[in-house]
Amino acid sequence: MATLKDIGAELGLSVATVSRALNGFPEVNIKTRDKVREAAERLGYRPNRVAQRLVTGRSGMVGMIIKIRADMSADQTFFEMLTGLTAALAARDVDLVLAVDQDDDPVLPYRKLMERDILDGFILNAPVPDDPRVVFLQEKRIPFVMHGQTGPDADYACYGIDNAGVSEDAVKLLTSLGHKRIALLNGQSRYAYAVDRRSGFLNAMTAQGLNVPQAFLCSDAETEMQGYTHALAMLSGQNGPRPTAFICASTLIAAGVMQAAKDRGLQVPGDVSVIAHDDALPLMRAVNFEPALTVTRAPLRDACVPLANLLIDHVAGAPAEQKMDRAELIVRASTGPVPNEETDPWP
Amino acid sequence: MATLKDIGAELGLSVATVSRALNGFPEVNIKTRDKVREAAERLGYRPNRVAQRLVTGRSGMVGMIIKIRADMSADQTFFEMLTGLTAALAARDVDLVLAVDQDDDPVLPYRKLMERDILDGFILNAPVPDDPRVVFLQEKRIPFVMHGQTGPDADYACYGIDNAGVSEDAVKLLTSLGHKRIALLNGQSRYAYAVDRRSGFLNAMTAQGLNVPQAFLCSDAETEMQGYTHALAMLSGQNGPRPTAFICASTLIAAGVMQAAKDRGLQVPGDVSVIAHDDALPLMRAVNFEPALTVTRAPLRDACVPLANLLIDHVAGAPAEQKMDRAELIVRASTGPVPNEETDPWP
DNA sequence: TTAAAAATTCAAAACGTTTTAATTCTAGGT
DNA sequence: ACCTAGAATTAAAACGTTTTGAATTTTTAA
Numbered sequence: 089m090a091t092l093k094d095i096g097a098e099l100g101l102s103v104a105t106v107s108r109a110l111n112g113f114p115e116v117n118i119k120t121r122d123k124v125r126e127a128a129e130r131l132g133y134r135p136n137r138v139a140q141r142l143v144t145g146r147s148g149m150v151g152m153i154i155k156i157r158a159d160m161s162a163d164q165t166f167f168e169m170l171t172g173l174t175a176a177l178a179a180r181d182v183d184l185v186l187a188v189d190q191d192d193d194p195v196l197p198y199r200k201l202m203e204r205d206i207l208d209g210f211i212l213n214a215p216v217p218d219d220p221r222v223v224f225l226q227e228k229r230i231p232f233v234m235h236g237q238t239g240p241d242a243d244y245a246c247y248g249i250d251n252a253g254v255s256e257d258a259v260k261l262l263t264s265l266g267h268k269r270i271a272l273l274n275g276q277s278r279y280a281y282a283v284d285r286r287s288g289f290l291n292a293m294t295a296q297g298l299n300v301p302q303a304f305l306c307s308d309a310e311t312e313m314q315g316y317t318h319a320l321a322m323l324s325g326q327n328g329p330r331p332t333a334f335i336c337a338s339t340l341i342a343a344g345v346m347q348a349a350k351d352r353g354l355q356v357p358g359d360v361s362v363i364a365h366d367d368a369l370p371l372m373r374a375v376n377f378e379p380a381l382t383v384t385r386a387p388l389r390d391a392c393v394p395l396a397n398l399l400i401d402h403v404a405g406a407p408a409e410q411k412m413d414r415a416e417l418i419v420r421a422s423t424g425p426v427p428n429e430e431t432d433p434w435p
Numbered sequence: 436m437a438t439l440k441d442i443g444a445e446l447g448l449s450v451a452t453v454s455r456a457l458n459g460f461p462e463v464n465i466k467t468r469d470k471v472r473e474a475a476e477r478l479g480y481r482p483n484r485v486a487q488r489l490v491t492g493r494s495g496m497v498g499m500i501i502k503i504r505a506d507m508s509a510d511q512t513f514f515e516m517l518t519g520l521t522a523a524l525a526a527r528d529v530d531l532v533l534a535v536d537q538d539d540d541p542v543l544p545y546r547k548l549m550e551r552d553i554l555d556g557f558i559l560n561a562p563v564p565d566d567p568r569v570v571f572l573q574e575k576r577i578p579f580v581m582h583g584q585t586g587p588d589a590d591y592a593c594y595g596i597d598n599a600g601v602s603e604d605a606v607k608l609l610t611s612l613g614h615k616r617i618a619l620l621n622g623q624s625r626y627a628y629a630v631d632r633r634s635g636f637l638n639a640m641t642a643q644g645l646n647v648p649q650a651f652l653c654s655d656a657e658t659e660m661q662g663y664t665h666a667l668a669m670l671s672g673q674n675g676p677r678p679t680a681f682i683c684a685s686t687l688i689a690a691g692v693m694q695a696a697k698d699r700g701l702q703v704p705g706d707v708s709v710i711a712h713d714d715a716l717p718l719m720r721a722v723n724f725e726p727a728l729t730v731t732r733a734p735l736r737d738a739c740v741p742l743a744n745l746l747i748d749h750v751a752g753a754p755a756e757q758k759m760d761r762a763e764l765i766v767r768a769s770t771g772p773v774p775n776e777e778t779d780p781w782p
Numbered sequence: 783t784t785a786a787a788a789a790t791t792c793a794a795a796a797c798g799t800t801t802t803a804a805t806t807c808t809a810g811g812t
Numbered sequence: 813a814c815c816t817a818g819a820a821t822t823a824a825a826a827c828g829t830t831t832t833g834a835a836t837t838t839t840t841a842a
Contacts, residue, residue, distance in 0.1 A: 438827095482828085484829095485827085487828080489830095
């Protein structure tokens with residue numbers, strides 16, 4: 089394996105010049121730079137990462153800790169993130185080291201991995217309000233980036249979508265179609281994103297002058313089953329009037345809702361409208377629904393590049409940046425005007 | 436962060452002695468060794484891995500490539516392995532770098548990751564006969580260890596269980612209970628383990644002087660569904676006599692078989708015996724079956740330490756070792772004597 | 783008491799890179 | 813021809829460890 093020294097010897101140059109030439113420093117003559125690059129190419133030079141890391145003081149590795157849940161849907165999102173993140177990190181010469189969280193203490197695996205002293209920082213996901221991991225990492229001054237955020241006004245690096253906005257867009261679409269009795273099938277309430285979706289939903293409804301009974305709100309694991317059972321209960325009409333529209337936390341939930349409507353003999357979107365948030369996971373594609381699903385769409389995969397860059401820059405000394413994107417509203421066939429006989433909000 | 440130099444300065448020793456003392460070299464005076472260790476402890480010394488790696492020429496990282504399948508059961512085994520491997524590797528100061536295989540070419544991700552020039556070796560799993568990855572890595576002289584093996588007489592580092600023996604044990608148990616019509620619900624035939632299970636099964640049956648009709652053999656993805664549908668077909672008796680016992684590639688398949696028996700109004704083990712191979716995954720526990728499942732048991736988790744050690748030693752220069760363990764036969768309540776009226780093999 | 787042997791310790795090189803400070807070279811102005 | 817500014821290059825230090833070969837100290841044997 090060729091080294092800087094080899095290239096220097098080949099061309100009669102010092103390693104310093106060779107190093108600078110390859111790194112594109114301005115003070116090196118353009119002709120020597122080209123010569124060096126040609127020689128590097130010819131000799132098959134590839135920088136020794138370990139040596140680079142020794143001198144720069146950074147390891148070029150970031151960690152991610154996976155929280156394993158019995159719920160399989162989590163695995164899906166994990167693989168999606170893993171795929172995107174390894175690619176995005178590799179593009180900047182950073183590697184991803186994985187560890188598994190099997191403990192009760194959410195902070196322990198971070199501490200353990202940090203003690204091994206090889207990581208430049210962490211990528212966190214699935215934030216909860218007042219996340220203890222954030223407290224720990226900030227206190228220890230360990231760089232990290234969060235996918236999503238624990239709450240408004242985060243003072244750490246994070247990237248995510250506007251979850252309140254997700255609900256807001258959904259409510260606006262549905263109310264513009266005349267819906268007044270709208271239910272929210274939310275994700276687990278311990279997660280920050282579910283909290284944001286809920287408050288965004290309630291605020292948007294209030295802004296429209298609409299009431300939301302407790303029976304129209306539920307929080308549960310993002311499974312087809314939860315969509316099915318909760319929707320079935322709401323559509324039974326036993327706890328008061330039935331909703332005319334559902335906002336679902338995920339396409340998986342929406343699948344359950346559609347099944348529930350079908351089993352009740354209701355048409356989508358004729359009798360019931362359904363809108364979901366879509367992470368664009370490969371397995372549960374919203375376009376393949378029958379009818380095609382109206383969604384707020386924010387591919388999980390798209391978060392990977394910003395996350396990787398945010399973290400790498402932060403590790404390199406850039407200030408912690410907060411970025412937030414708005415999900416895209418895609419109106420398909422699962423939403424329609426409110427049925428005529430249901431225009432009265434609470435008959 | 437304290438370095439060897441700091442400790443040396445503290446005690447008036449050279450870095451060489453300090454290094455040797457901490458690494459337990461025999462030529463260092465036991466009193467100085469203790470002094471050094473005490474000082475290291477007191478100053479909170481932790482070796483700089485990057486520096487170690489620079490001088491030893493090894494990166495201390497091994498790679499693993501995940502092949503993502505739509506079949507969710509694979510994720511389960513993956514997480515199980517990931518958990519065990521990260522722990523086993525960490526115990527020897529090695530980190531696991533993950534990448535995802537999304538391509539058709541099974542070799543490409545290995546080549547890509549190797550080009551990044553940071554890995555000491557690979558951990559491979561799910562071998563197929565004449566695995567192209569093995570050919571590639573051997574040709575490039577890249578160290579690796581295989582979980583399982585591509586065939587008999589592997590000439591590379593590998594660890595796994597005796598899959599022919601798994602079938603053999605199952606056949607022996609069932610024939611000792613009087614069963615003669617035994618079916619094998621195998622995993623996908625492209626995998627080496629399934630090939631071994633099949634040949635072990637056929638050999639053991641032949642050794643007992645028993646015939647196996649084609650209808651009693653099937654190979655498919657390891658899902659509850661495949662267990663259910665194949666068992667149901669066999670138990671219908673439309674393709675000849677019904678099997679009195681099933682050997683299942685996994686507990687997931689066994690779950691399907693039990694359901695099929697139930698739906699046909701058959702008792703387990705009164706009418707049909709069921710035995711499965713058990714990877715000891717947390718979600719589908721054989722003891723919790725009703726009746727509790729008889730299994731050949733080899734926890735996937737147990738493979739992690741041998742795999743990690745085999746690879747690390749091999750990277751350090753030890754010859755590639757092949758190890759194979761025998762699965763444990765655990766007789767529970769799902770196997771019993773053949774029903775009286777079925778003692779005739781082919782009525 | 784002394785030479786040889788054994789046990790410790792040390793200085794220095796090595797790993798391959800980046801970066802600082804110093805040096806050489808070139809061109810421009812007098 | 814001489815000085816100077818700027819451009820281009822270099823030598824050397826640094827990162828923190830391991831390891832080689834030499835040097836020192838201690839122990840053993842004569």
